[in-house]
Amino acid sequence: MIALLSISCKSKKKIITKKNTKKNEVITTPEKKVDVIISKNKSDERQGAIRLPATTNDYILIYKNIAITEMQLYKIPASITLAQGILESGSGKGRLAVKANNHFGIKCHGWNGEKIYHDDDKRQECFRSYSHPKFSFRDHSEFLNERARYANLFKLKITDYKGWARELRRAGYATDKKYPEKLIHLIERYQLYKYDSKLPNERPKNLYKVIHFVDKGETLYSISKKYNTTVKEIKGLNNLKSNDLNIGQELIIKIK
Numbered sequence: 001m002i003a004l005l006s007i008s009c010k011s012k013k014k015i016i017t018k019k020n021t022k023k024n025e026v027i028t029t030p031e032k033k034v035d036v037i038i039s040k041n042k043s044d045e046r047q048g049a050i051r052l053p054a055t056t057n058d059y060i061l062i063y064k065n066i067a068i069t070e071m072q073l074y075k076i077p078a079s080i081t082l083a084q085g086i087l088e089s090g091s092g093k094g095r096l097a098v099k100a101n102n103h104f105g106i107k108c109h110g111w112n113g114e115k116i117y118h119d120d121d122k123r124q125e126c127f128r129s130y131s132h133p134k135f136s137f138r139d140h141s142e143f144l145n146e147r148a149r150y151a152n153l154f155k156l157k158i159t160d161y162k163g164w165a166r167e168l169r170r171a172g173y174a175t176d177k178k179y180p181e182k183l184i185h186l187i188e189r190y191q192l193y194k195y196d197s198k199l200p201n202e203r204p205k206n207l208y209k210v211i212h213f214v215d216k217g218e219t220l221y222s223i224s225k226k227y228n229t230t231v232k233e234i235k236g237l238n239n240l241k242s243n244d245l246n247i248g249q250e251l252i253i254k255i256k
Contacts, residue, residue, distance in 0.1 A: 052093060059091040060190060063103075066137050068195055072210045074141040075154060079161045079192035080168075081140065083183040086190075092133075100129035104140040113216065132248055134213050159196050161187050214249040227253050 053059040060082060067078040067085075088105050089097035096102040100116040108115055108126035117124040130136050144150045149171050156163045165180040165187075176182070187193055212223060220231045220243050231243070237252045245251075 052098065053091055056086055056091040056190065059086055059089075060192070062092075063133065063137070064195055066134050069211045070137055070141045071158070071196070074145045075158060076141055076144055077158050077161050077164055078195035079187045080164045080183065081137065082190075082192050082195070083161075083165075083186040084140070085137070086186055087182055096127055097133070100127060101133045101136055102127055102130060103133055103136045104143075106136065106139050106143065132213075134248075135215065138213065138215070159193070161193055161196065210253050212251045212253050214245045214247055214251065216247055218245065219243070220245065223251065223253070229254065 053062055063085060064078065064082065067081040070076060070081055071078040085092075085103045088094070089103040092098075092103065096105060096116065096118060100114075102116070106128050108128055111126075111128045114129040116127050116129045118127055119125070128136075128139065130139075144153065150168075150173075152171065153164055153167050156167065162180075162184055165183040168174065168183075169177075169179050173179075212227070214223070220234055220240075224231050224234055234240070234251060234253065235243075237254065
């Protein structure tokens with residue numbers, strides 16, 4: 001059971017939505033294109049009209065680029081993010097993932113967006129609901145990055161997925177004693193560690209690009225401050241003619 005970010009993928013309980021093979025086996029992931037299909041109907045999108053991965057390989061192909069982007073921004077190994085997403089969302093097929101695009105079981109805790117209620121440690125606990133899974137990935141990154149008790153994670157090398165898995169358990173992320181082994185098994189079975197090489201241990205001196213997903217209430221000015229850049233540079237990189245933004249819009253950002 002996950003202590004703070006918990007999810008019950010196999011639960012038979014009803015979810016109520018509220019608006020506002022073997023160990024050491026290696027399975028290679030074929031490099032084929034798998035698109036995320038999002039409904040153009042906004043009400044459908046709010047209800048999670050996202051392509052449901054058929055397999056764990058599908059899940060990896062769909063979400064690996066998001067995990068790599070989060071790694072570039074927050075220095076959390078993409079392998080760890082993907083393994084946690086696979087484990088906690090049932091490869092994207094758990095009820096919280098399907099109904100609320102919540103892949104890490106993130107509970108409300110001051111959340112002002114849409115909510116979903118689900119039986120977990122207690123009956124009908126409040127969980128965050130997202131218009132797209134990428135916002136769940138961003139919340140996962142910020143959760144680890146902003147809490148002092150996870151500070152030791154960021155002292156580890158980004159390629160040390162075993163150390164990250166064990167430290168997550170020590171820091172209180174999970175109560176399951178086998179949680180580190182489960183993450184490590186997924187990382188090795190699906191060779192998720194290969195995505196950790198997308199970023200060197202130290203940030204390069206030259207500029208490099210990341211993708212930012214526009215969230216509710218964000219402006220070009222607030223985004224420019226977040227990345228220590230300028231509105232003019234963001235507009236130029238993204239060929240923007242005005243300052244108007246849409247929730248979920250992807251922006252290319254150069255950071256140092």
